[in-house]
Amino acid sequence: NAGVMQNPRHLVRRRGQEARLRCSPMKGHSHVYWYRQLPEEGLKFMVYLQKENIIDESGMPKERFSAEFPKEGPSILRIQQVVRGDSAAYFCASSPALAGDTGELFFGEGSRLTVL
Amino acid sequence: ILNVEQSPQSLHVQEGDSTNFTCSFPSSNFYALHWYRWETAKSPEALFVMTLNGDEKKKGRISATLNTKEGYSYLYIKGSQPEDSATYLCAFIDSGYALNFGKGTSLLVTP
Numbered sequence: 411n412a413g414v415m416q417n418p419r420h421l422v423r424r425r426g427q428e429a430r431l432r433c434s435p436m437k438g439h440s441h442v443y444w445y446r447q448l449p450e451e452g453l454k455f456m457v458y459l460q461k462e463n464i465i466d467e468s469g470m471p472k473e474r475f476s477a478e479f480p481k482e483g484p485s486i487l488r489i490q491q492v493v494r495g496d497s498a499a500y501f502c503a504s505s506p507a508l509a510g511d512t513g514e515l516f517f518g519e520g521s522r523l524t525v526l
Numbered sequence: 527i528l529n530v531e532q533s534p535q536s537l538h539v540q541e542g543d544s545t546n547f548t549c550s551f552p553s554s555n556f557y558a559l560h561w562y563r564w565e566t567a568k569s570p571e572a573l574f575v576m577t578l579n580g581d582e583k584k585k586g587r588i589s590a591t592l593n594t595k596e597g598y599s600y601l602y603i604k605g606s607q608p609e610d611s612a613t614y615l616c617a618f619i620d621s622g623y624a625l626n627f628g629k630g631t632s633l634l635v636t637p
Contacts, residue, residue, distance in 0.1 A: 501569070
């Protein structure tokens with residue numbers, strides 16, 4: 411049973427380019443969370459999605475960032491017109507139930523974005 | 527944004543020592559508290575999910591307690607081993623959807 415798969419593991423972009431990060435949840439998991447870890451910081455919640463729906467995007471910057479979890483295929487975190495401050499590790503996690511309903515999160519190994 | 531505080535920030539113990547860390551969280555609107563273990567170059571793995579005041583959970587040499595009324599949880603490691611070296615994260619959730627993580631306690635166990 412494969413774990414949460416994230417790709418790419420490392421991504422380098424120049425300022426102004428777009429970054430797309432993909433996350434395939436564990437089989438049978440319908441809840442997907444994206445977290446960002448800035449240097450010297452902890453994991454910060456960005457967005458929570460279920461299939462085809464964004465449930466909570468309160469942690470996501472209002473501009474340039476978007477996320478989706480289509481009916482078919484992986485969840486995608488998209489960052490448009492990247493800036494140096496977007497350089498961070500982006501972690502995806504999935505769970506079979508809501509995190510509050512004793513649903514522990516299963517994390518991927520992260521995608522490390524570097525903006526030159 | 528919910529403030530989850532963990533202490534100490536880092537800890538260095540000798541093999542065989544027992545140790546404990548603290549996680550403090552807002553005591554209002556409690557829903558669940560999670561503990562995760564994060565080894566270098568790997569992804570965080572869940573240790574415990576705790577929901578009830580007074581909960582005590584145990585997995586091998588690691589155990590955790592929860593006090594929701596005063597807003598803290600303790601994680602204990604008995605007889606630390608070098609393979610216990612990792613960052614230990616706690617995360618709190620209220621009535622919303624987001625698990626809010628602390629910055630973690632970094633544990634180093636030397637032989």
